[in-house]
Amino acid sequence: MTEPGPNRPIVEMKGITVEFPGVRALDDVRLELRAGEVHALMGENGAGKSTLIKALTGVYRIDAGQILLDGEPIRLSGTRDAEAHGISTVYQEINLCTNISIGENVMLGQEVRGRFGINWRKTHAAARAALELLSLTGIDTRAPLGSLSLAVQQLVAIARAVVRHSRVLILDEPTSSLDAREVANLFEVVRQLRDSGVAILFVSHFLDQVFELSDRVTVLRNGSYVGQYAITELDQMSLIAKMIGREFEAYQEIASSSVLDSQDDAAPPALATTRLTRRGAIAPTSLSFRRGEVIGLAGLLGSGRTELARLLFGADRAESGSVMVAGRKVSLSSPAAALAHKIALSSENRRDEGVIGDFTVRENIILARQARRGWARPLSRREQDELVSKYTRAFDIRPADPDRLVRFMSGGNQQKILLGRWLATEPQVLILDEPTRGIDIGAKADIQNVVRDLAASGVTVIFISSELEEVVRLADRIVVLKDHRVIAELTNGPDVSVDAIVGIIAREGQTP
Amino acid sequence: MKSSASPPDHPGSTSGPGTTPTKPGAVTGWLKRLFRLPWAGAIAAIIVLLAIDLMADSSYLAVSYNSSTGHLVGNLIDIMRAAAPVLMIATGMTLVIATAGIDLSVGSVMAAAGAVSMEFLSNNQNAASASAALSALALALALGTVLGLANGLLVTAVGLQPFISTLVMMLAARGLAKVITGGQNARATSEPFRFIANGYVLGLPxxxxxxxxxxxSVALVCRRTALGMMIEAVGLNPRAxxxxxxxxxxxxxxxxVVSGLLAAIAGVFATASVMVVDVSNTGYLMEMDAILAVVIGGTSLAGGKFSLGGAAAGALLIATLDKTVLFLGVPASATPAFKAAVIIALCLLQSQRARSWLASIKASRRSRADQTEAVAA
Structure with missing residues (x-):
């Protein structure tokens, strides 16, 4: 192994251009990764971050430009090739096999071989050693990966890179599903790797984390290179301005004051639950939601907010308790039943429970509306076009091509398409579970605006987000959950802040 | 050929997901679009097979008019007749595969449906009457529907894997056929029933x-309603x-259920042509033909997007292939191998990877030709 001096670039990408049919995804982009640095890659959705990563890992072939490794030009024809050159990636949606053991996941392709094939004992020992380097002790490497929490799985993915002696580690949105303690843990590991001379490329939408962890930043916008900066040169405002290329009034304009409809309290609530229960998911919960109200569900990951949302949509069935919609008792036995009662849920799991990647934008948007009409009454082409163009324009979905396959579109655009799908069902109650996770600031502002407009038009919006600032900014009322039960209900006002909510969660029982 | 190991350096060649045609000449553009159809390969293979037949016998494709019976006769007509049962089960199979399932029981359901109709007719005094024939037909279709329903319930309500559920049904339905006929091959005479398979209308079978x-009709129902899209959605991402x-x-x-019903129709076709149900051989291995027809037609076994037109083309190809094998006098023992070779060749031609490999060879050849031209000039 050649030992590079500190601060010498390991990887240099110059003049990188990647084209897809009809689109230039990257245009003359550069990136320099030095040994022993954490380098943040920033940009809005669709700016080309994922494409650049895929060019660096050999998933996409570059149409122009070159990649230098230790000053030598290299040509990558796949992730395996990239791993052989010491470039490893941990993806946002972890690409490990949950049904095989932890040890096998860590060592896949690097198994210790003996005379009679793989020596599993030594293989697992090596896996344990790698995990211990990341201060993960006491893990049974023979247990299936699926038995670990998402956060630990992420660390296992990093252990894979450690075993390979990777010199470049790409972390693509590693923190999007972790809670604060898990993030701190991860950062500890990342710093440790950095200090051992690994170059780390860090992609995240959490600006605080970028400022906390990174040494340098490269900013992309619309597939072009904006610049490379030392993190100390920037503050959050200036970084955002570089990413979106305009002052971000759009983001700040969102009213922080709550515009609560002052309707008479005699009207039945849009949605109400009485002792709604499901074992292991949510303790008996009685809540009521009024028309035109935005209700934030606040709580840590796993506090029961997603579980409650799924019960309200019939995605899971309640074991006891009842639900009233507009004053009438209803049975929410399936999502189809909930949609018939004008309740819609946008799942937090965009890839597995949201968009259908091999469907076009058009098909994705009309799907739920069509499901409610039944198969025998298809939407006419004109009705489809109207729906699709309405939401494409309203949410600024790009590219505005209704016949494009959704899997070729960025996360933010996919989220907007999903929002379009649910709004096309004309819901009276819209439940949004993490609608802004992993998407850029522009799209986030768009979605927050949509929530406000919907509430103003009388729709009840139940809003779930790990970003408490967002909940506090948007919600009229905040329901705080912890350990699968509701611990507080707050009416939003000047005295309600992120700190106040964190305080409530912390004070309730033992703190994490 | 040698240079194919390294990927081509051409900026234009297969760089992203899906390439667009570069030179749209009027006719070549149209041809190219035709070539991109999922089932273009099946049509091409049919043409090639017929060309081979034609080389062996220049009058192979001749269709003549028999003035005494009013029928068209010829090899093409025979192929149409032979394609009918495959077309039925391939249509049902396409829908099942689109939901990411599979139906291995269609061949056995054919036998069971054939058995119930033959047994009914052979025990019926008025077997020659149209009403008896219709009753036999209704019995067969009802049995196919029930067996399909059982498959569907095993998959959806019980939650068994489609492969296992329909494998069980594959054994059970053939067993049922044997029970119905008492283990014997049942035969019957009923002109109206025989007409279904052997009759002619407008000169065609x-x-x-x-x-x-x-x-x-199935294709129309799928595409003119939202049914097709819904089936595809379920096959692509069931949770979403x-x-x-x-x-x-x-x-x-x-x-x-549709697959079971269509398999019963195929069973009626197969038994009515000879008015015998051979409980061991009617529909034997037909599920393989159906699956092949579906795959040749461009529907992925992983489920999702499906093409009924493709399945029809695939069914026609399989019938043509069977007929050609017979006609060329390929020894019976070598028939399966011959069939396999043709189908493998076709699947290779359709695979994305093989296609881009061919394209890369073409591109590197062209660049070499360009270079030599440049040197010459």
């Missing part, structure tokens, strides 16, 4: 016309489809 009308309010279970159940 009625069996092919029936099959064509049914296949076209459920959350979008689709009743996936009902949809999946429907595809198995």
């Amino acid at each position: 009625v069996v092919f016309l029936i099959a064509l009308v049914i296949a076209a 489809a459920r959350l979008a309010g689709l009743r996936s279970r009902g949809l999946i159940l429907t595809t198995y």
